[in-house]
Amino acid sequence: MKLSVSNLNSHYGPAHILFDIGLEVGEGEVVALLGRNGAGKSTTFRSIVGLVALREGQILFEGKDISTAPTHEIVRSGLGYVPEERRIFTDLTVEENLEVGRQKPRPGAPQWTREKLYKLFPNLGEMKNRPGGRMSGGEQQMLTIARTLMGNPSLVLLDEPSEGLSPKIVEQMVDAILTMKKEGVSLVVSEQNLHFAKLISDRAYIIERGRICFAGTMAELDARPDIRDAHLSI
Numbered sequence: 001m002k003l004s005v006s007n008l009n010s011h012y013g014p015a016h017i018l019f020d021i022g023l024e025v026g027e028g029e030v031v032a033l034l035g036r037n038g039a040g041k042s043t044t045f046r047s048i049v050g051l052v053a054l055r056e057g058q059i060l061f062e063g064k065d066i067s068t069a070p071t072h073e074i075v076r077s078g079l080g081y082v083p084e085e086r087r088i089f090t091d092l093t094v095e096e097n098l099e100v101g102r103q104k105p106r107p108g109a110p111q112w113t114r115e116k117l118y119k120l121f122p123n124l125g126e127m128k129n130r131p132g133g134r135m136s137g138g139e140q141q142m143l144t145i146a147r148t149l150m151g152n153p154s155l156v157l158l159d160e161p162s163e164g165l166s167p168k169i170v171e172q173m174v175d176a177i178l179t180m181k182k183e184g185v186s187l188v189v190s191e192q193n194l195h196f197a198k199l200i201s202d203r204a205y206i207i208e209r210g211r212i213c214f215a216g217t218m219a220e221l222d223a224r225p226d227i228r229d230a231h232l233s234i
């Protein structure tokens with residue numbers, strides 16, 4: 001198992017947000033974490049990478065217990081995280097933003113170069129010298145993902161990659177995610193957009209009010225419109 005989360009409970013101050021979350025990601029799998037606004041998707045990701053101070057439970061990454069490890073150590077061990085808000089450096093160019101993300105090649109994980117990333121995101125290749133602040137939201141989203149890949153992660157947590165993107169950019173995002181998978185990156189993708197999730201994922205979990213209420217293949221989810229209607233806004 002690439003990533004295995006069990007009995008994860010997280011709190012923001014006095015507020016109990018996540019309840020006994022369990023999820024697993026196999027080698028090379030793309031898993032969707034579906035749920036409405038405020039269901040707990042971002043908090044799950046933030047907990048996995050150690051950004052929520054009050055968390056309990058077990059998180060194994062490549063068999064290693066990272067439940068209490070600090071964020072920088074988790075990221076350096078090959079677990080990439082792309083937050084929902086695009087944190088690019090607006091004064092730095094595309095190329096410079098990518099360099100910021102560079103880490104050493106990692107045995108067992110695909111290795112990325114700028115050239116390879118420009119193939120993955122052709123838009124970025126066409127604006128190598130453009131400052132990040134002068135890019136569209138979709139382009140910034142791609143740059144954030146590309147910068148994370150410069151760290152040669154073996155697994156990436158992608159928080160709502162399709163949010164706010166035009167249909168054309170969404171198509172490119174689907175292609176990019178499928179290419180990442182083909183290269184051997186495992187992914188957990190949080191989404192509210194079921195259509196997008198179906199195009200990229202092998203399996204899905206649905207989270208509602210901090211609890212996992214469905215786990216299964218995309219085909220199993222397709223066969224349960226009642227679950228879809230109860231827990232997702234489509």
Ligand SMILES: Nc1ncnc2c1ncn2[C@@H]1O[C@H](COP(=O)(O)OP(=O)(O)OP(=O)(O)O)[C@@H](O)[C@H]1O
Pocket residue numbers: 012015017035036037038039040041042043044084
């Ligand atoms: N820093 C915080 N302090 C207190 N409560 C928070 C904080 N961040 C999120 N929450 C609460 O935790 C719950 C889960 O939020 P979370 O952001 O994980 O949901 P989400 O599924 O990612 O939704 P979204 O798509 O809106 O990000 C919500 O009720 C939210 O109000």
